[in-house]
Amino acid sequence: MIAVIDYKAGNLTSVMKALHAVGANAVATSCPEDIIKADKLVLPGVGHFSVTAYLEEHGLKAAIEKRVQGGVPFLGICVGLQWLFEGSTESPNTEGLKAFSGKCERFPEGMKVPHVGWNAIQVKESRLLRGVADGEHVYFTHSYRAPVITETVAVTEYGQPFTAAVERGNIMGVQFHPEKSGAVGLRILDNFARLA
Amino acid sequence: MTLTKRIIACLDVNAGRVVKGVQFVDIIDAGDPAELAHRHAEAGTDEIVLLDITATHEGRGTLIDTVRRTAKQFFVPFTVGGGIRTVDDAAAIFDAGADKVSINSAAIARPDLIDEIGSRFGAQAVIVAIDARRAARSNDPVSDAEVFVSGGRKSTGRKVVEWAREAEERGAGEILLTSMDADGTRAGFDCELTARVSEAVQIPVIASGGAGNAQHFADVLLDGKADAALAASIFHFGIADVRELKKEIAKRGVPVRLPC
Numbered sequence: 001m002i003a004v005i006d007y008k009a010g011n012l013t014s015v016m017k018a019l020h021a022v023g024a025n026a027v028a029t030s031c032p033e034d035i036i037k038a039d040k041l042v043l044p045g046v047g048h049f050s051v052t053a054y055l056e057e058h059g060l061k062a063a064i065e066k067r068v069q070g071g072v073p074f075l076g077i078c079v080g081l082q083w084l085f086e087g088s089t090e091s092p093n094t095e096g097l098k099a100f101s102g103k104c105e106r107f108p109e110g111m112k113v114p115h116v117g118w119n120a121i122q123v124k125e126s127r128l129l130r131g132v133a134d135g136e137h138v139y140f141t142h143s144y145r146a147p148v149i150t151e152t153v154a155v156t157e158y159g160q161p162f163t164a165a166v167e168r169g170n171i172m173g174v175q176f177h178p179e180k181s182g183a184v185g186l187r188i189l190d191n192f193a194r195l196a
Numbered sequence: 197m198t199l200t201k202r203i204i205a206c207l208d209v210n211a212g213r214v215v216k217g218v219q220f221v222d223i224i225d226a227g228d229p230a231e232l233a234h235r236h237a238e239a240g241t242d243e244i245v246l247l248d249i250t251a252t253h254e255g256r257g258t259l260i261d262t263v264r265r266t267a268k269q270f271f272v273p274f275t276v277g278g279g280i281r282t283v284d285d286a287a288a289i290f291d292a293g294a295d296k297v298s299i300n301s302a303a304i305a306r307p308d309l310i311d312e313i314g315s316r317f318g319a320q321a322v323i324v325a326i327d328a329r330r331a332a333r334s335n336d337p338v339s340d341a342e343v344f345v346s347g348g349r350k351s352t353g354r355k356v357v358e359w360a361r362e363a364e365e366r367g368a369g370e371i372l373l374t375s376m377d378a379d380g381t382r383a384g385f386d387c388e389l390t391a392r393v394s395e396a397v398q399i400p401v402i403a404s405g406g407a408g409n410a411q412h413f414a415d416v417l418l419d420g421k422a423d424a425a426l427a428a429s430i431f432h433f434g435i436a437d438v439r440e441l442k443k444e445i446a447k448r449g450v451p452v453r454l455p456c
């Protein structure tokens with residue numbers, strides 16, 4: 001069972017719908033107990049970084065940390081990816097999971113923000129992006145972005161290069177919305193759902 | 197590698213059916229929204245917008261069931277507008293499967309609605325739709341273009357550029373700009389007005405109204421500085437094929453999502 005973590009940050013409808021479309025057994029939940037039982041975890045999210053504080057306040061962060069350390073596959077989407085880093089200048093007092101080094105920052109002045117629409121990804125070999133060709137387009141909508149680091153497996157450029165996907169072992173994140181990225185996005189969710 | 201310009205298909209819905217009017221009147225039937233949305237997404241459309249065109253003036257809520265049924269059929273971004281007056285209205289639309297809401301008359305009547313939806317669901321979830329008409333009697337009809345509401349029936353006396361700026365400040369993520377002068381004519385978008393608005397704000401602008409052929413899309417995405425262009429009837433009635441249209445405008449230097 002894939003636990004799709006509901007932390008009251010926007011709606012989960014699209015992510016659930018897309019996971020069901022690839023045949024995954026996905027359940028939306030706000031309970032730490034479900035996180036402990038799940039085979040895989042998905043942390044979706046759009047909106048403000050500060051909403052991730054909910055995870056800590058409701059005992060979800062501790063449960064996620066424990067499972068992720070135990071090797072359970074984890075996929076963060078959009079703010080869910082940003083949360084894997086140390087934090088974000090969007091909400092300086094909210095800490096991320098710190099699974100990856102670096103802080104998320106707003107796109108520079110002079111760019112249209114949010115970065116909304118379909119942009120290309122430059123991909124490295126990864127389990128999450130298996131079968132996704134270099135230069136494929138995926139759908140983004142965000143105002144803050146994560147830096148490019150060693151564990152970056154997909155880079156996109158908007159003004160400057162930023163992390164479109166990150167992966168280290170069982171910990172994965174995508175800045176774009178696979179649930180909104182047509183066939184390419186479904187492929188990525190299917191890859192995740194099939195991870196052993 | 198660059199952010200592509202979006203081609204958006206719009207479903208104007210009345211009583212659960214897709215309709216198309218010419219300059220907001222003379223409505224004709226164009227099919228089932230769920231079926232059309234699916235077909236458009238398969239055809240390479242980058243985004244789907246569903247507008248309940250009669251919701252505002254008849255005082256009805258948007259048809260949640262239609263939204264839910266339509267959202268099931270595809271996996272590209274989905275925006276819904278029409279009759280959204282409160283954060284709760286918006287929440288119900290998101291719950292039914294929409295990614296963004298488009299607000300128009302209700303935002304003019306109570307601009308705080310933009311802030312409220314934006315702070316709860318994020319700026320990326322709020323599109324402020326502006327129905328604009330050039331100020332025919334002004335010395336500068338573009339700068340003085342006026343905002344209309346209630347499906348284009350009522351002038352507000354507000355200037356388009358000013359209202360777009362206020363919407364941005366209040367936390368809108370995008371502007372959907374419809375030229376009432378061009379809408380339904382298939383004679384081309386209002387590039388001048390679109391460029392004026394696009395230059396005035398730092399958020400993406402979607403151009404709407406007047407699409408007739410590929411040339412029109414290229415014009416508004418290049419000269420009109422639009423980030424996306426929306427059309428309805430030319431897609432529903434098979435006048436334009438999205439993939440062919442994208443190939444055509446790519447030749448003119450518009451970055452688009454291809455293959456799609």
